[in-house]
Amino acid sequence: MKKVQTGQVIEFYSNTCLVKTNFGEFSCVAIKNVVVGDYVELEIIQDSKKTLGKILKVVDRRSKISKRIGNKDKLFAANVTHVGILVTPSPKTSSEFIDKWIIKSKASKISPFIINNKTDIQSSLTYDKKLEIYSNIGLKVMSISAKHNINIDEVINYLKDKCVLFVGNSGAGKSTLTSKVVGREIKTSSLSNNQGVHTTSISSLYEAENGLKIIDSPGMRDIELADYSINQITRGFEEIYNASKYCKFNDCNHIDNDGCNVANLVSNGQINISRYNNFMKFISK
Numbered sequence: 311m312k313k314v315q316t317g318q319v320i321e322f323y324s325n326t327c328l329v330k331t332n333f334g335e336f337s338c339v340a341i342k343n344v345v346v347g348d349y350v351e352l353e354i355i356q357d358s359k360k361t362l363g364k365i366l367k368v369v370d371r372r373s374k375i376s377k378r379i380g381n382k383d384k385l386f387a388a389n390v391t392h393v394g395i396l397v398t399p400s401p402k403t404s405s406e407f408i409d410k411w412i413i414k415s416k417a418s419k420i421s422p423f424i425i426n427n428k429t430d431i432q433s434s435l436t437y438d439k440k441l442e443i444y445s446n447i448g449l450k451v452m453s454i455s456a457k458h459n460i461n462i463d464e465v466i467n468y469l470k471d472k473c474v475l476f477v478g479n480s481g482a483g484k485s486t487l488t489s490k491v492v493g494r495e496i497k498t499s500s501l502s503n504n505q506g507v508h509t510t511s512i513s514s515l516y517e518a519e520n521g522l523k524i525i526d527s528p529g530m531r532d533i534e535l536a537d538y539s540i541n542q543i544t545r546g547f548e549e550i551y552n553a554s555k556y557c558k559f560n561d562c563n564h565i566d567n568d569g570c571n572v573a574n575l576v577s578n579g580q581i582n583i584s585r586y587n588n589f590m591k592f593i594s595k
């Protein structure tokens with residue numbers, strides 16, 4: 311075994327982290343700004359009692375994702391490729407929640423997709439229509455039941471060799487799905503209580519057999535849009551962005567009908583009204 315190795319941070323505590331390499335897992339003193347999902351170069355230091363890793367360098371990240379703590383955004387995961395937005399009839403998932411996560415994912419160069427969980431529960435027509443909005447704008451939607459093992463394979467196959475972050479309201483089934491995908495009981499549920507208030511700051515990365523990785527971090531809920539530019543928000547509404555290219559005026563506010571292609575497409579139903587309302591709400595903040 312060479313003294314200098316590369317590996318990936320799979321668990322992160324306040325000042326130590328666990329790095330997985332081809333030669334096993336090493337406990338390391340976390341250097342500043344290292345987060346779960348990071349690829350690192352580490353030096354293996356062996357003294358008479360224990361083997362420890364010393365992180366020398368963080369490899370350039372393909373993506374970064376942060377969460378709001380107090381009034382600050384704190385980086386907490388790196389190299390995520392996909393965000394799986396869990397949508398459930400109970401607890402009810404708001405369209406704002408979904409649209410905010412689409413914005414956040416796209417702004418972070420991460421692909422969002424939708425997991426319609428709890429299909430064993432009878433859904434309403436409005437709920438089914440809500441899902442249709444997202445498949446109509448080209449998002450992948452997978453219908454599953456995490457608890458009853460329905461379509462878990464579809465999720466596993468879709469995410470082969472990818473790194474995913476599941477997001478959803480407390481009780482949407484993130485931990486249940488993670489356990490099913492990874493094939494073992496995982497620690498997350500004991501870390502977050504029913505109100506979703508996490509009791510510890512640990513973030514973990516779980517790996518399934520086909521190279522699929524899941525990053526789990528308790529307390530991933532609110533998204534503050536204040537930090538996003540109008541352009542970033544607009545890119546979360548691709549259908550509105552594309553339609554706006556054909557508005558009569560460059561500085562169109564998309565409210566008045568005079569020559570506004572967006573408003574026209576909303577009134578004829580080609581752009582969904584809930585998407586439009588969220589868009590207008592988010593950009594006016």
Ligand SMILES: Nc1nc2c(ncn2[C@@H]2O[C@H](COP(=O)(O)OP(=O)(O)OP(=O)(O)O)[C@@H](O)[C@H]2O)c(=O)[nH]1
Pocket residue numbers: 427428429430431454455456457458478479480481482483484485486487498499502503504505506
């Ligand atoms: N009926 C039904 N219940 C489910 C399904 N998936 C998960 N649940 C239940 O929903 C509850 C919450 O599931 P969790 O996996 O703990 O939810 P979570 O998203 O991890 O919640 P937090 O950790 O609080 O954010 C549990 O009682 C699960 O058994 C499903 O497909 N159908």
Ligand SMILES: [Mg+2]
Pocket residue numbers: 484485486498499502
């Ligand atoms: Mg959970």
Ligand SMILES: [Zn+2]
Pocket residue numbers: 554557558562563564565569570571572573
């Ligand atoms: Zn317009």
